[in-house]
Ligand SMILES: Nc1ncnc2c1ncn2[C@@H]1O[C@H](COP(=O)(O)OP(=O)(O)OP(=O)(O)O)[C@@H](O)[C@H]1O
């Protein structure tokens with residue numbers, strides 16, 4: 389009972405969650421069933437045709453009947469299969485979009501512990517298996533069952549003794565397919581995992597091809613890859629072994645069945661208790677039944693495979709998205725000046741605490757610097773205020789209103805971010821500048837953005853200008869060009885908080901100075917939060933947060949901190965020495 393309920397539950401949640409039995413799908417199935425009905429009539433028509441034996445040539449009516457039945461069967465099955473495939477593909481597209489939307493809304497932390505290539509390949513493969521199950525295996529199973537049922541009735545009517553023999557031997561087929569199915573399922577699951585891993589490794593390798601070359605790591609990378617390929621080969625070998633065993637067994641089984649029918653049937657014909665036509669239609673039935681019976685028996689395997697795949701997809705779909713609170717406020721309802729505040733915030737990545745009871749505030753018009761040694765948690769502060777990660781305890785506020793009262797995309801419209809990572813995409817410079825913007829941007833505005841980032845002259849010197857293709861992750865640009873393109877993009881978004889995380893670390897002092905002047909000039913009335921090691925950026929800030937040992941050690945202007953915090957003084961002096969040396 390419990391087991392049965394579990395199966396129904398799995399079937400319901402894991403499969404029907406993704407698939408709905410629509411009108412076209414039902415129509416397709418019904419047409420297919422009609423086709424199957426005519427298919428079953430073929431041996432009957434054949435029997436009629438043959439049992440007129442001596443008058444074969446003149447028996448035009450039976451010939452026409454046979455032809456019509458065959459034709460109808462072919463037409464109906466083709467139309468039915470076509471409708472089912474089209475409908476199945478439509479639903480698969482919907483499933484793909486549903487998964488993609490869900491993935492885009494999953495928390496950032498979900499992706500931290502997963503290999504992107506592996507995840508993508510897994511999803512594509514799993515959906516492909518689901519597609520085969522929905523558009524091929526299910527219709528085949530339904531057709532198979534209908535064929536078997538109708539055939540059983542007809543065969544019993546034709547000759548019940550022969551029918552009994554047939555249907556006693558048929559189920560023995562399951563003795564072959566069932567146990568093998570279980571082994572196959574295990575192999576299929578492992579194969580899929582290995583393929584996903586392989587795709588993951590491959591895509592990561594190609595992305596890091598320069599690092600591989602510079603570290604002479606080709607041999608290493610190759611041997612890791614060949615280990616995976618070997619695993620895959622071993623799995624295929626096992627699958628081939630099983631296939632090599634089952635195929636002849638199934639064929640032997642079918643031939644034995646036919647021999648039994650011919651021997652017994654022949655004996656009956658010789659005694660005059662069975663007509664030749666009936667025997668032949670029996671044999672045709674047999675041939676027709678072997679396919680459907682194998683399909684029904686194999687359905688168990690494909691069902692198990694589909695369940696395996698849907699489990700993976702379900703695990704994704706059941707992971708809660710980050711948009712799980714009901715928004716009650718909109719940013720435009722909050723009047724400026726803004727005060728963005730972290731109050732008593734504690735935060736950990738995977739159990740390791742990075743920030744402890746941290747309180748900070750960022751006000752409209754201020755230029756704030758966040759300073760601290762590497763790994764101190766500076767970028768984490770930006771991750772928290774942009775809500776890429778939720779705080780563990782404490783809260784984030786905008787003008788005393790809780791951040792969680794705003795919808796995420798609405799909240800993130802507050803920020804223009806230049807992050808420490810490379811955030812460029814393949815495409816051209818224009819695509820990258822306008823990334824995520826849904827408003828029309830004039831050429832003048834684009835030009836202004838490039839000027840702001842001190843990038844206009846270089847882009848003008850490119851033969852293709854703003855339409856220059858930048859390569860995957862902007863690989864065709866220099867490190868400094870990439871950074872400035874991201875600064876220009878942030879300028880175009882024009883949000884009220886400009887977050888700069890080491891945004892000018894790859895630039896020479898002169899370029900940095902110009903951008904810094906542009907920021908001072910053009911960001912008036914907005915809030916700039918800058919993380920930088922360069923002392924020139926820090927000294928001009930209205931307010932500096934100095935992070936040490938997971939806490940805000942102190943906050944104040946450069947002069948104040950320099951006097952009062954020995955660790956800050958040490959930090960600054962080290963920077964100055966560094967700068968003067970370089
Ligand atoms: N996604 C993540 N998952 C787990 N741990 C992380 C993650 N991101 C950062 N950390 C850890 O959190 C700590 C703080 O990282 P963070 O990036 O905030 O440092 P930072 O002050 O910006 O350093 P840097 O100056 O080097 O950029 C580090 O010890 C880092 O290992």
Ligand SMILES: [Mg+2]
Pocket residue numbers: 766767768808889
């Ligand atoms: Mg950082």
